Amino acid sequence: MSDLTIPRINDMKFGIIDASFVNRATRMANEFATLKPKLEKMLLVAQTEFARIPILAKIESSEMAQEVEIELLGSAEPITVEVAWKYKWKKVQIQDEATIIPKDEDGHPEIEDITSDIIAEAFGGNSGLAYNVAEMANVVTAPVIFGIDMETATYPAGFRPMPVEDGAYVSLVAHKTFDEAYFFYTFDRQGVHDGQCEAIPPDDDDGDD
Numbered sequence: 153m154s155d156l157t158i159p160r161i162n163d164m165k166f167g168i169i170d171a172s173f174v175n176r177a178t179r180m181a182n183e184f185a186t187l188k189p190k191l192e193k194m195l196l197v198a199q200t201e202f203a204r205i206p207i208l209a210k211i212e213s214s215e216m217a218q219e220v221e222i223e224l225l226g227s228a229e230p231i232t233v234e235v236a237w238k239y240k241w242k243k244v245q246i247q248d249e250a251t252i253i254p255k256d257e258d259g260h261p262e263i264e265d266i267t268s269d270i271i272a273e274a275f276g277g278n279s280g281l282a283y284n285v286a287e288m289a290n291v292v293t294a295p296v297i298f299g300i301d302m303e304t305a306t307y308p309a310g311f312r313p314m315p316v317e318d319g320a321y322v323s324l325v326a327h328k329t330f331d332e333a334y335f336f337y338t339f340d341r342q343g344v345h346d347g348q349c350e351a352i353p354p355d356d357d358d359g360d361d
Contacts, residue, residue, distance in 0.1 A: 207324040207337070209241040209282070210262065214315040217283070220294040222302050226309070235290035235297050237315040239282040240268045241324065241337075259319070268337075275335050282324055282337040284316060290343075298343040311347040 214237040221230040244260035246252055254260055271280025286298065290313070295303040297313045316322070322339035329336075 212240040222295045236287035242267045279335040285340040311345045314346045
């Protein structure tokens with residue numbers, strides 16, 4: 153027979169659960185709790201393929217990001233005009249080739265766990281919002297907005313620059329600020345002017361001078 157000795161249960165040492173052990177375990181748990189949000193952010197970045205590919209998304213809503221003062225023809229004083237917006241969005245999924253252009257009002261399925269709100273929850277603040285590249289220089293080029301000089305006589309009364317409409321599809325590209333503290337997205341769509349035209353008075357063409 154072998155000389156190998158099998159230890160008895162009573163001879164095995166499992167350590168002592170004392171105050172030191174409890175404190176050490178508590179400290180490790182607290183350290184993991186601190187690290188957990190960072191791990192979740194890393195997983196989210198991987199899940200959304202954040203820095204690798206564009207996101208096909210649907211605009212959910214817009215909020216004014218920047219406004220300027222413009223002297224419209226006929227105005228007694230400059231008026232404040234919105235010229236840039238920040239957009240909330242949801243990622244959408246293309247099911248197959250036949251659905252690339254949706255045939256019904258429901259459009260493409262939305263992916264609920266990849267939205268601007270989810271990005272904001274992970275990275276904080278206003279992270280995840282999208283900005284239109286075509287709007288980013290409007291403050292500098294004003295009163296020329298989207299290529300139209302709003303201070304000329306040809307600008308229709310009642311018209312204003314408009315944000316991209318809710319429900320529009322855009323291709324989002326991810327960015328981060330220089331200090332890596334803020335994540336945001338951009339898309340590029342030429343803006344429009346729209347509104348309610350005011351009636352043009354009829355010409356006095358009765359021959360009287």
